[in-house]
Amino acid sequence: MFVTGTLDTFAAEQFRRVLGTVPVDRPLVVDLSRAEFVGHHALFILAESASAERPLLVRGDGNLSELVSLIGLATPQLRFEHVDRAVPTCAHCGDVIGVYEPTVIMLDGACRVTSRAAHPDAVDKALARYHHACYGRPSRSAPSSGMLSVR
Numbered sequence: 001m002f003v004t005g006t007l008d009t010f011a012a013e014q015f016r017r018v019l020g021t022v023p024v025d026r027p028l029v030v031d032l033s034r035a036e037f038v039g040h041h042a043l044f045i046l047a048e049s050a051s052a053e054r055p056l057l058v059r060g061d062g063n064l065s066e067l068v069s070l071i072g073l074a075t076p077q078l079r080f081e082h083v084d085r086a087v088p089t090c091a092h093c094g095d096v097i098g099v100y101e102p103t104v105i106m107l108d109g110a111c112r113v114t115s116r117a118a119h120p121d122a123v124d125k126a127l128a129r130y131h132h133a134c135y136g137r138p139s140r141s142a143p144s145s146g147m148l149s150v151r
């Protein structure tokens with residue numbers, strides 16, 4: 001189960017319902033490493049959903065590990081695994097590309113304008129990523145094929 005977006009108090013009830021639809025006869029891996037925000041409500045829901053019959057393995061970044069240790073939630077039924085989320089950087093300036101920033105990506109031989117929020121997988125898979133403002137700047141070998149917008 002992959003969770004993307006924001007798992008705040010408002011989304012927590014929906015998260016609980018989704019977890020309720022998953023069969024309870026085997027272990028479940030919940031990947032939160034791409035969620036933009038994980039609130040403590042979501043962690044309590046995970047704790048409620050974990051059982052000896054259905055242990056949960058939750059993947060998340062360092063912030064999640066910290067939150068888990070703060071509220072002391074880890075149990076044998078609920079385990080956490082720390083994964084580092086690769087932070088995409090601009091091939092022109094080397095700075096981090098923000099989640100909502102317009103981003104030019106090179107993927108499958110074409111250039112597209114998108115953002116990490118709109119297409120996180122495409123941005124991850126891209127051969128190169130640029131801030132929209134950095135794309136095509138002189139002095140670097142910016143790709144010259146046509147731009148295509150992904151919606």
Ligand SMILES: [Zn+2]
Nearest residue numbers: 090093131134
């Ligand atoms: Zn840049």
